[in-house]
Amino acid sequence: MLITILILFACFIFFLQRAKKSIIPVRRLAPIDAIEEGIGRAVELGRPVHWTPGYGSAEHAGGVGSSSGLSLLSGMTILAYVAKICARRGAELIATFANPELVPLASELIKDAYVSENKLDEFKPENIQFISSRQYAFSTGLLGLFQRERIATNIMTGSFGAEALIIAEGAQIAGAFQVAGSDGTTQLPVIFAVCDYTLIGEEFFAAAAYLSDDPTPRGALRGQDLFKFGLIVFTIVGTIAMILGFNIVNYIKM
Amino acid sequence: MEASTLRKLIHLSFIVALSLPFIFPINIPISVNKSTQDAYNTVESIPEGSIALINFDFSTQSAPEVYPQALAFLKHAIRRHFKFVITTFESPDAVLYAKQALASVDLTGYKYGKDYVHLGYFPGKETSISAFGRDVHGLVKTDADGSSIVDMPLMQQIQSAKDISIWLIGSYNSQPFITQIYAPYNAIMISASDGSSYQSLYTYYQSKQLKGLLNGARGGAEYEGLLGYAGQAKAIMNVQNFSHVFFIGAIVIGNIIYFRRGKKQ
């Protein structure tokens, strides 16, 4: 247990240091490139872009301070990117929330993006909307909003529950282009089925490093990859050993 | 056809298709799963007149799936002439359902306080389950309607988890009961589940921590069948049949349309 975490940490720290010296190449992530395409589409149509981090179990003492926190925060890093592109290309961005503690963060992030593009006058604080923390009230609100605002692009990155299908299909009905990302395997199939581009599982977290201007986060990716190689080798060796009758699980469980 | 018209047509035919089983009831036989049969046999093996605990725990959303299972447990307990207490630990919504269930069953020969008690909801989830197991009267002072339980003859017999012969967990997630009640007291426990919790609970059934397990609405329908009546779970299974046939049909038609369009282009 402890050993696993230590190995993982060692991988990270080692490669974070390495990454400062040399730039590590990263595989292209098509969904991230699609975000810019989607925003461009919204500009052409003159209709807004919608972004949401999902409901993040807001009802049940969830949110940032719970175990869904990591996915919500990772979704926020994608919001920072979306806001930057929207500000640059002049698209209207609507962000909706079920977790109220994200509202201040998001408005700061979005405002910052507009400031850095020197377009503060185009920033609309009323487009940062807390809808409701109740899962289905949140989705009801979004369904209405999609039709009324006639959104052109829907980007959903964060922690989703059953409402993912309502949001995604609702946006589909409104005729939106969709990019989504999440780590929960319960909702991924649904998102994948409905959306045009999906960041699956690990890609969703990798996007945060991918989008960063700073090269060091890529070191973390390299560290993760090394750990995964180790895990793959361990699984294959373990499987063969178990089939041959060496019960190595007993040794690990100690 | 335009995409939005097609979608509206799908939605309309979907609701019509799913309403059919209510208009023309069709009974498709369901084979009984081993885990359901085990649950039934476990209840049958407990001597008549023993004390049972029936836990009602589900939100309004999961109610269509879990409520029929909890109701079937209640009916079985009455058939076996168990004395029983009803509890709720997770979701306060379930208290109303428990009242509804008590109102719908035949309680002749049962006297409130002596043969059955509805304790209602206690906040605190897993911690209160553990506290309930250690000392019932330390946690619970009143029943669901607020009357004191001290003078109730049945409650005088129940001091801790050891006094309960069988636990019928009508909840979508009985895992806290397994850690807090099964492990320390080695209690006899059977459980309901919903479609998403069945897989994870099945491991507990395999390791015999749960003596029986119902698989969502299907398990409920099987249990209803064993008890000899067709209730809500059966109705849901009929709807399920129609819905799955509809989905497969929609997939087939979708593909036909796709290929015909493909040929034209």
Add this chain to the structure above:
Amino acid sequence: MNLTLAILLEAACTFAIWSYLYKENPVYRLFEYVFIGISVGHILVMSISSINGSAIVPLLAGNVLYIIPIILGFTLYFYFSRSFYYLYRIPMALLVGTGVGLGIRGAAHSTIINQTIANISLFKLGMDWLSLLKGLAIVVGSVSVLYYFIFTYYVEQKGVIKNAMRLPRYFIMLTFGALLANVVMVRTSYLSGRLIFLWTTDAIYTIPIAIAIFSIGILYDKGFLHIKKK
């Protein structure tokens, strides 16, 4: 509450939401705003009572430590201040720290370690061929999907590597197909709850009324019922 009235109200809620399937309309909009209004009001009531129960009551009982989360909670509202906005980062930091801690805990234990051990414990000497096949499907699936998520090696995908990247995608497709089909069952049971309410209680009498109202609405929408104003 009167039973008939309750059933009428419940049926109205049901049909109002379903009307969205045709189009976003004033009735849906009304219920949408009502739903949001009640839910937010309810959340406020619940959070005030939870703050009262889990912080103020222990504080008044003499547990002085509980003053800290209360102060931190109020600090959140500095976000509205122009010059001291950054103070809200302090309670936020508490939330972020807890979230990260809990998240890493969950990920490390219940996922990485348990799942890997579960993978190899599928096998034992002299198992039957069906479970061997199933076990191999699981192991090959999880290993190849893990391999798919390698980002910083083999950045250029050509030849053998490009072909090797297909296998994990096939597994992801099989997974998603199976999981989607499982979702059908759960979602249908939500809907069947509604249908049982409509068809087996007194709400059955509202069905023709609802159909009539829907038809009028659709006719109106298509422009058949417009009275010419001139």
Add this chain to the structure above:
Amino acid sequence: MSLIRRDLPVWIAFLVGVIILADYVFTFPGLQVASTTLTNWAVIVTAFSFGIGALNIIQRQSKIIIRRDKYWIYSVVLIIILFGTLGIGLVGSINHPYYKILFDNVMAPLNVTMSSMLAFFLASAAFRVFRAKNFESILLLIAAVFVMLQNAPIGELIWPGLPVIGDFFVTGFAAGGNRGIQIGAAIASIGFGVRILIGQEKRWFGRTE
């Protein structure tokens, strides 16, 4: 100034995160108390944050009402209902009969109906998605059809072997793919979490200054 603005939050997040992690790795009673206290505090602070959400709604809707935007009348309804619910809930209690009507007879049915919309949306999505466009979507389709035939009792009636095949898809292929995705996501989320803790990922700060 930058101490409070930038460094203090990072240090707090680091300390809190490390305490909660350490409690998990080492069994030490003091740590356990500290970590439980911190998680409880997080719940309390989260409860405070709902006020921010409500203020956000009230601010936005009152702007709409003042400007007489399109649909402003609905905003009036929302504000009245919100304050009505809040008022009854605080002045009376959540057991007040009016509160019960709002909750049991309006909100609960709306909630359940909204969840039933999932079935409709799934139907129209299935119609679009499950098309045999290429080899990958054929796999998606095959897996889905077999699992559906396993889940519905009617599948068993057609051929008793169908559930066995369906089960192989769920507990074999899908379990494997699912595990791969989960392990991958877990590793990456730890990486992301560590970067937050050591202060390398600061986008959760909001503003950059």
